[in-house]
Amino acid sequence: MNVAGFVGLVLAHFIVGLTAAQSGCSHVVTRRDIMTLSPQEWDQMAGVLQRMQNDGWFGYFADIHNREFNNIHGNDNFFPWHRRFLRDFEEVGQRYDPDFAVPFWDELRDSRNPAGSPVLTDRRVGGNGFGGCVRDGLQQGWTMSFPGPHCLVRGYDRGGQMQSWYSPEFVFSMMQRYNDMHGFRENIEFTLHGSVHLGVGGDMATLYSSNDFIFFLHHANLDRLWDQWQSWGHQWTMDGRNHAGNSIGLNSGLPHYGDAVGSTMQLGVNRMCFRYAGTGSRRKSGNSLALVSTPPPGRGATSAEADLEKLPLPVLQKWFPALVNSARGNAPAGAAAGTNTTRSTSGSSGRLVGHFLVYPAPLTDAWVGMHRFDRNKVAKTMEEAREFVDVLNRAGYRSPY
Numbered sequence: 513m514n515v516a517g518f519v520g521l522v523l524a525h526f527i528v529g530l531t532a533a534q535s536g537c538s539h540v541v542t543r544r545d546i547m548t549l550s551p552q553e554w555d556q557m558a559g560v561l562q563r564m565q566n567d568g569w570f571g572y573f574a575d576i577h578n579r580e581f582n583n584i585h586g587n588d589n590f591f592p593w594h595r596r597f598l599r600d601f602e603e604v605g606q607r608y609d610p611d612f613a614v615p616f617w618d619e620l621r622d623s624r625n626p627a628g629s630p631v632l633t634d635r636r637v638g639g640n641g642f643g644g645c646v647r648d649g650l651q652q653g654w655t656m657s658f659p660g661p662h663c664l665v666r667g668y669d670r671g672g673q674m675q676s677w678y679s680p681e682f683v684f685s686m687m688q689r690y691n692d693m694h695g696f697r698e699n700i701e702f703t704l705h706g707s708v709h710l711g712v713g714g715d716m717a718t719l720y721s722s723n724d725f726i727f728f729l730h731h732a733n734l735d736r737l738w739d740q741w742q743s744w745g746h747q748w749t750m751d752g753r754n755h756a757g758n759s760i761g762l763n764s765g766l767p768h769y770g771d772a773v774g775s776t777m778q779l780g781v782n783r784m785c786f787r788y789a790g791t792g793s794r795r796k797s798g799n800s801l802a803l804v805s806t807p808p809p810g811r812g813a814t815s816a817e818a819d820l821e822k823l824p825l826p827v828l829q830k831w832f833p834a835l836v837n838s839a840r841g842n843a844p845a846g847a848a849a850g851t852n853t854t855r856s857t858s859g860s861s862g863r864l865v866g867h868f869l870v871y872p873a874p875l876t877d878a879w880v881g882m883h884r885f886d887r888n889k890v891a892k893t894m895e896e897a898r899e900f901v902d903v904l905n906r907a908g909y910r911s912p913y
């Protein structure tokens with residue numbers, strides 16, 4: 513970083529810090545994994561959402577998302593803007609219930625078979641549309657107002673099924689391979705972000721995707737991943753460009769809101785009066801990085817990380833650079849180069865469990881066009897995602913997810 517950049521950064525810290533001290537949050541809510549809400553907590557949240565819908569707020573937010581679409585996707589306003597947008601939605605919810613918090617969907621955990629997720633059931637947000645319209649779950653019977661009156665539409669991308677999303681391992685890898693906002697953002701946007709929008713389909717695959725409450729669950733999870741990445745030494749990392757091609761810094765204004773980008777960078781201060789449950793709590797000793805998804809019941813919490821550390825050194829160096837040192841601490845590099853194809857993660861029963869990784873869903877042409885993504889970059893990212901699957905499978909890694 514040059515001197516001007518450094519001075520700018522220090523200044524920005526000072527300004528953001530000052531604002532934080534002046535306007536601390538009086539009430540910080542915790543955003544939780546949607547599957548951990550009790551039936552009572554779910555009902556309370558659903559009641560708030562129903563009232564927001566009755567008062568026209570879903571239409572209001574869909575309108576903003578639609579209008580700003582090109583300013584907030586395919587460029588580096590993506591993360592700070594969606595954080596601000598979700599907080600706006602949450603603040604409106606808190607007019608009805610001061611404890612309202614947007615939950616997140618730990619969707620990586622369901623990446624192998626998204627359509628089978630317990631989140632997509634009548635007890636939660638409901639499932640696929642019937643002739644388009646969603647007829648169960650949270651939004652059953654709702655008439656969405658934007659862009660015109662219609663039922664909430666979903667249409668899974670494989671008929672009754674969905675293509676696989678991205679594995680927790682792949683996202684974990686990406687989060688340690690990119691140390692700049694531009695690279696991190698682009699890779700998340702080309703992979704997990706798009707695959708969930710496209711997998712669910714219907715309203716979720718449009719410019720007004722926030723009609724579907726899944727939008728908020730999904731973006732809360734992406735925001736949680738960003739928060740986790742920030743805590744890995746990138747708290748104030750903001751670079752890249754906006755829609756017009758101008759560079760973005762902490763003092764740049766957010767589209768629609770006008771607030772400084774820097775005001776979104778830290779949770780628990782300014783207007784960002786929320787935190788994520790569990791973030792930062794799963795840290796192994798001697799290794800500050802942990803997978804960000806909760807493993808399925810009965811499968812060791814740290815088994816996936818321990819197994820990743822046993823990957824051959826060249827694989828670690830390319831895909832998990834942050835694990836190289838802790839892996840070396842476990843065993844000499846040569847001994848760590850296990851290629852035993854029967855090695856698997858063990859369940860509490862000692863039974864061999866674990867899955868081969870599968871190829872994730874690529875973005876569709878229509879989606880790439882709608883976002884004006886660089887087609888070559890998207891193709892390169894897809895190639896990388898498939899190579900990752902091949903390399904880990906060949907090295908004998910088996911996933912607990």
Ligand SMILES: [Cu+2]
Pocket residue numbers: 577584585594
């Ligand atoms: Cu969006």
